[in-house]
Amino acid sequence: MSVSAFTPQIHTPLTIKPKIKHRQKQKPKSFSLSTTPITQASFSDPFVLQLAETLEDSLSPSVSLQKLRDSSSESLLSTSWPSRKDEPFRFTDTSFIRHSQIIPITKPPQLDYLPSINGNTLLPNIVIADGFVLNSMSKVSTLPDGVYVGGLLSDSSDRIAKRVLEFVGDFEWGDLFWSVNGLGTPIMTVVYVPAGVKVDNPIHFKYVSVEGGEEGSKKLPVSNPRVFVVVEEGGEVGIIEEFMSKEGNDDKRYWANPVLEVVIGKGAKVRHSYVQSQSLNSAHIKWTAVRQVISFGGFSFLSFFLSFFFFFFFLLAYFLLSFFSFLV
Secondary structure, eight states, X not given: OEXXXXXXXXXXXXXXXXXXXXOOOOOOOOBOTTSOOOOOOTTSOHHHHHHHHHHHHTOOOOTTTHHHHHHHHHHHTTOOOOOTTSGGGTTOOOHHHHTSEEEEOOSOOOGGGOTTOOOOTTSOEEEEETTEEOGGGOBOTTSOTTOEEEEOOSOTTOHHHHHHHTTTTOOOOOOHHHHHHHHHOSOEEEEEEOTTOBOSSOEEEXXXXXXXXXXXXXXXXXXXXXXXXXXXXXXXXXXEEEEEEOTTOTTOBOEEOOEEEEEEOTXXXXXXXXXXXXXXXXXXXXXXXXXXXXXXXXXXXXXXEEEEEEEESOSSOSOEEEEEEEEO
């Protein structure tokens, strides 16, 4: 069964500081409903707070992602796990995730586990396995001069990093799953297209789920890949996102929780295609947020388009293709 819905949810910024603190990296923990909840303020959801702390314990420090992680952890302090009483989830049951043993994936898989993942040699492509970019399996050398595809650099003096960080962490309309991704993503992959540059061939992102629990178990590894696209004035690019399981993982249990953010400059164009074919026993939650500059009466301003997709237990179809475009 598949469900798609628009779910813009405006969160009022909190004036308190989050109690969740970044710690030194520890051995990854997992948790389930049997975990004893930590006593917190009455407005907090103990399950969500435990999930947030589990994600934080699994992370390595990142200067470039600190703002995103801080804003995400603060949001999670006052966000409860959704139920069917919440309008956006009225027809979507997320109890499968909540009743599972959620385990953050803390390191990229060995390349030996991915012998069948080959990028399309005709297109620039990026392979992201369990949320980690595999540079050795990616191909971006054919991109035009000035176009950057890769991890967000921690160097604050880097021109592209400075531009991207203008937008990172200031988005207020995401829901719980948006914040879980922001707190749990190990790296942000950036696509930057300079003003006036047109990328003829689309950039193909292949997201591969490698870790997974056995069918019938409660183990649910979670990955939080995040991609940020900035297309400056007059630029053009196509983005293809393809989600798949590692060969032989067609019945594994895992949770893919990706986010795509797109910032489109004046007169720029972004075309986005989305392909998903994952395990019948997996959960897949996908956020796409687009901010585009619109010129009206000599003034320019940002408009927002939000989409949220929840795909869960593909009972009707094993292969789901969703295509949509964003044109300015």
